[in-house]
Amino acid sequence: MRFENKVAIITGAAGEMAQEMTRQIIKEGGFVVTLAIRSSSLDPFLEELNKENLTNYKKVIADISNKNEIEKIIEEIIAEHKKIDILINHVGVTQCESLETTTSELWEKDININLNGTYYITDACLKHMKNQRDGNIITIGSVNSDRTVGNPAYSAAKAALISYMKAIATEYGQYNIRANTVSPGSVRTKAWDFRIKKNPETFENLLKWYPLKRIATPTCISKATLFLASEDAYCISGVNLRVDAGLSAGVAPFAKDITSESFGV
Numbered sequence: 001m002r003f004e005n006k007v008a009i010i011t012g013a014a015g016e017m018a019q020e021m022t023r024q025i026i027k028e029g030g031f032v033v034t035l036a037i038r039s040s041s042l043d044p045f046l047e048e049l050n051k052e053n054l055t056n057y058k059k060v061i062a063d064i065s066n067k068n069e070i071e072k073i074i075e076e077i078i079a080e081h082k083k084i085d086i087l088i089n090h091v092g093v094t095q096c097e098s099l100e101t102t103t104s105e106l107w108e109k110d111i112n113i114n115l116n117g118t119y120y121i122t123d124a125c126l127k128h129m130k131n132q133r134d135g136n137i138i139t140i141g142s143v144n145s146d147r148t149v150g151n152p153a154y155s156a157a158k159a160a161l162i163s164y165m166k167a168i169a170t171e172y173g174q175y176n177i178r179a180n181t182v183s184p185g186s187v188r189t190k191a192w193d194f195r196i197k198k199n200p201e202t203f204e205n206l207l208k209w210y211p212l213k214r215i216a217t218p219t220c221i222s223k224a225t226l227f228l229a230s231e232d233a234y235c236i237s238g239v240n241l242r243v244d245a246g247l248s249a250g251v252a253p254f255a256k257d258i259t260s261e262s263f264g265v
């Protein structure tokens, strides 16, 4: 029971990775504040939890990019639960696929939700974590943060979030606060539906880029995140843990062209 009596907040709680994390934290004795932007996307999941008798959660509907709303919600959580042990920043959105289709409005929107929104909720929690002399923050990043694979504004925000987590790890480590990033490669979630609609073979095509010849599932991301959220990662802070089936390790087609050997491509 890694999360006995722990209070966790998970943002973007309707997403499949967040659902896995929520279910597991509750199963392991914790309480989860499930924060989602819309009731309609979260409610079916909460109904599933109820059927499984996993009722140790609170539903909160809010937009993380609304600073005042978020600060108020964090104060309400503290008033009710007295502490916040774990914050999992899971919200991630992208409005534009390439620079060609990026406008300044879309750029600002991506930066505002992914980067500023994550800052607002993290900063609101940090104040209390500092008082508690205890806290654990995990932000879901992306392999996009250090290579161009589309979504430039989103990628810039994700890169900045790694830097932000490192700043927290460095400056707030003295208060027993850990901060880490988990960076997934491709994961088949609802967010991919529009691309699959354009090309049903998207994932089959992607497979060749992954050295392990498999693609991470929401469960893979949840397991890595909850490892960092647990005491098993007691001395781990400021890392960017890639969960990408080897994608970031190298570029096999490039190695193949250099050496004229197969490299599995």
Ligand SMILES: NC(=O)c1ccc[n+]([C@@H]2O[C@H](COP(=O)([O-])OP(=O)(O)OC[C@H]3O[C@@H](n4cnc5c(N)ncnc54)[C@H](O)[C@@H]3O)[C@@H](O)[C@H]2O)c1
Pocket: 011, 012, 013, 014, 015, 016, 017, 035, 036, 037, 038, 041, 062, 063, 064, 065, 089, 090, 091, 092, 093, 113, 117, 140, 141, 142, 143, 183, 184, 185, 186, 187, 188, 189, 190, 191, 192
């Ligand atoms: N799916 C992938 O291939 C992949 C790859 C790398 C990183 N990621 C990251 O993993 C996380 C989850 O991705 P996903 O594919 O499950 O996406 P998703 O869209 O299914 O989940 C994100 C959730 O965030 C919510 N959300 C969006 N804006 C919000 C706001 N302003 N306030 C509150 N909630 C908001 C959405 O409603 C959604 O439920 C994201 O951080 C994403 O960037 C995903």
